[in-house]
Amino acid sequence: MRFLLIFPTVFILVTTVFVLMRATGDPITASLGGRLTQAQLAERISAAGYDRPILVQYWEYLTQIARGDFGTTISDNRRVVDVLTTHGSATLELTAYAIVVALVVGIPLGMVAAYFRDRWPDAALRVLAILAYATPVFFAGLLLKLVFAVGLGWFPVAGRASTNAEIEMKFDGAGTGFYLIDAISTGNGEIVADVLRHAVLPATALGLLTAGVFLRLVRTNMIGTLGTEYVDAARSRGVRESRLVRAHAWRPALIPIITVVGMQVAMLLVGAVLTETTFEWRGLGFQLAQYLTVRDFVAVQGIVVLMAVVVAVTNFLVDIVAALVDPRVRY
Amino acid sequence: MAEISSTVEPAGSAAAAPEHVSGRWGWFKRLPVVRQVRQSVGLQRGMLVTGLVLTGLFVLTAVLAPVLAPYDASQLRTPDGAFGAQQPPSAEHLLGTTVGGYDVLSRVIFGARTALLVVIVAILASIVIGVVLGLVSGYFGGWLDRVLVVVADAIYAFPSLLLAILAAIVISGGQSTMWGGILATALSITVVFVPQYFRVVRAEVVRVKNEAFVDSARVLGSGHWRIMTRHVLRNSTRTLPLIVTLNASEAILTLAGLGFLGFGIEPTAAAEWGYDLQRSISDVTSGIWWTALFPGLAIVIVALGMTLVGESLNDLADPRLRSRTRSKQVGGAVAQTSVATSVASGVDPVGTPPAAGTPDPADTTDRREEDR
Numbered sequence: 001m002r003f004l005l006i007f008p009t010v011f012i013l014v015t016t017v018f019v020l021m022r023a024t025g026d027p028i029t030a031s032l033g034g035r036l037t038q039a040q041l042a043e044r045i046s047a048a049g050y051d052r053p054i055l056v057q058y059w060e061y062l063t064q065i066a067r068g069d070f071g072t073t074i075s076d077n078r079r080v081v082d083v084l085t086t087h088g089s090a091t092l093e094l095t096a097y098a099i100v101v102a103l104v105v106g107i108p109l110g111m112v113a114a115y116f117r118d119r120w121p122d123a124a125l126r127v128l129a130i131l132a133y134a135t136p137v138f139f140a141g142l143l144l145k146l147v148f149a150v151g152l153g154w155f156p157v158a159g160r161a162s163t164n165a166e167i168e169m170k171f172d173g174a175g176t177g178f179y180l181i182d183a184i185s186t187g188n189g190e191i192v193a194d195v196l197r198h199a200v201l202p203a204t205a206l207g208l209l210t211a212g213v214f215l216r217l218v219r220t221n222m223i224g225t226l227g228t229e230y231v232d233a234a235r236s237r238g239v240r241e242s243r244l245v246r247a248h249a250w251r252p253a254l255i256p257i258i259t260v261v262g263m264q265v266a267m268l269l270v271g272a273v274l275t276e277t278t279f280e281w282r283g284l285g286f287q288l289a290q291y292l293t294v295r296d297f298v299a300v301q302g303i304v305v306l307m308a309v310v311v312a313v314t315n316f317l318v319d320i321v322a323a324l325v326d327p328r329v330r331y
Numbered sequence: 332m333a334e335i336s337s338t339v340e341p342a343g344s345a346a347a348a349p350e351h352v353s354g355r356w357g358w359f360k361r362l363p364v365v366r367q368v369r370q371s372v373g374l375q376r377g378m379l380v381t382g383l384v385l386t387g388l389f390v391l392t393a394v395l396a397p398v399l400a401p402y403d404a405s406q407l408r409t410p411d412g413a414f415g416a417q418q419p420p421s422a423e424h425l426l427g428t429t430v431g432g433y434d435v436l437s438r439v440i441f442g443a444r445t446a447l448l449v450v451i452v453a454i455l456a457s458i459v460i461g462v463v464l465g466l467v468s469g470y471f472g473g474w475l476d477r478v479l480v481v482v483a484d485a486i487y488a489f490p491s492l493l494l495a496i497l498a499a500i501v502i503s504g505g506q507s508t509m510w511g512g513i514l515a516t517a518l519s520i521t522v523v524f525v526p527q528y529f530r531v532v533r534a535e536v537v538r539v540k541n542e543a544f545v546d547s548a549r550v551l552g553s554g555h556w557r558i559m560t561r562h563v564l565r566n567s568t569r570t571l572p573l574i575v576t577l578n579a580s581e582a583i584l585t586l587a588g589l590g591f592l593g594f595g596i597e598p599t600a601a602a603e604w605g606y607d608l609q610r611s612i613s614d615v616t617s618g619i620w621w622t623a624l625f626p627g628l629a630i631v632i633v634a635l636g637m638t639l640v641g642e643s644l645n646d647l648a649d650p651r652l653r654s655r656t657r658s659k660q661v662g663g664a665v666a667q668t669s670v671a672t673s674v675a676s677g678v679d680p681v682g683t684p685p686a687a688g689t690p691d692p693a694d695t696t697d698r699r700e701e702d703r
Binding site for chain 1: 374378481482484485486488489490491492493496497498500501580584587588591592593594605608609611612615616617618620623624627630631634635638639642
């Protein structure tokens, strides 16, 4: 039964966006007001149908979304769906990298903290985790950029790939939008390296925040499992403490990670908006910031609706996966 | 601050003192935060005190901004001439100047004022709206309750910054003057927070309204309004202070995020850290570090201080998570692992045995996840 809540949730999200966006008036005045005369504005408004009763527009909006049509942007006259598909893959790629960073950094450190619980490595790691939470991703990004890109010159300053690599990938006809896949399909090692080098800093900036969350979660769960009877039994057989952590306790401690990865998607998408702006990573977040600047609220509405729905659906899927993985979870 | 820290040094003795303190400072020791500082031990106390100091510094800076700052936040020139853009730190401009030609130090200091005002307005508004809705919804139940719960859950699942962006568009159309901007930003953050307060208060109300004392009040003929305000509300708000402290840092980060996306307050109207950071992106590429570093550090320090306070109070409020006086037996060792010493010296104190059954103060994580 609980799973059915996904439908009202998506409906409410979509409606909330509509109500909020239209509470200010129509998007055409918001975008072009002051640049066109009243008569021109009125003409554009009626051409786009914004002068009809609000309920009619709402119905049209719902049916369009149901058909996967998000309208046309005002500022550069692209179909919002095209914007979403072109730039969505970039955001997805960045988010995936960030999750990898978070898992690789967060889980081992969480185990270390649990192993050294209440001693100094634990204390230091916990403080670091809080620090990771308190640092805005864009500031972390700027710092990384300052030190590793501008200062040391190890990594590129911005973008997803160098121009040459992008041209070569285009030329090769690889068009998934996921640069790593495209690069691998060219079979050129240099391009793969180039793409990866571009990804390091943004992925680290975005991943560290989530790594802090994972660290604390793994630590807590690990300490919990280390206190269970079967671990006690192993301990009494003389198994060393470090092996208890590595071989006995980690599996049950990681189950909650599945749930949390799902819940982190909302956080990561928001973080991606900010990280992309910092690194000129041309994904949805970068586009969103651009459209916000030119006050193109049709595009903003499309991107926000998509992100909200993605988050809702992910949470829904995670609930199902959690129920499948852990028989104790029943709805 | 001095008074708080004076209760701090002797980890063992303070922790050993009885809960009900009398004497000359008795009233002081029973004050809300002071009591928790006394109650805490070891790392927990270190975190709480560090958080309190950082938060105190932040509030002081915000209040005394006009005294502390060498220039005004929107000042571009002195009678001697213009500041110039992107000047490196110097005697006249201790932290340099921005790309727009403002003094970085002054903007960082005045930014504290903006941040404090936004946090206060946002949290007050969230409490008022959330409590009223939660009270009405939980007390009366019915279809209104069901609708509100579903809506609150849906909004809760909305990525917070995106929701704040939408709200900012609605409220201010993007940008405005100092007070307009502060109100607009604060209310945008409010929209994000209201579901949290609503859920917490509603859950408590649903629990409390079935208690015997509410029935008695009803039997005695009290009206709905009186029961709601006098009997139910007062017993439903005990968890609010904790959410407030945890939310304060999130409000700071949301404010900075909004500013970073250009939804701040106009630079001539007030200083805002997130906006200044956005302006510094291109500076960073050309190696100009001072315009990005200092506003960013300000955000980190404030968010860190508030998070530390929030988490510590949260742990202390939960008896399962509270490090007890009992842990005095390992007290010496635990005390040394407090933030300052352990990070600075990196020494393992006494090789404490991994005190089995020591309560774990870190699973507030779970709550945090839900919050995001």
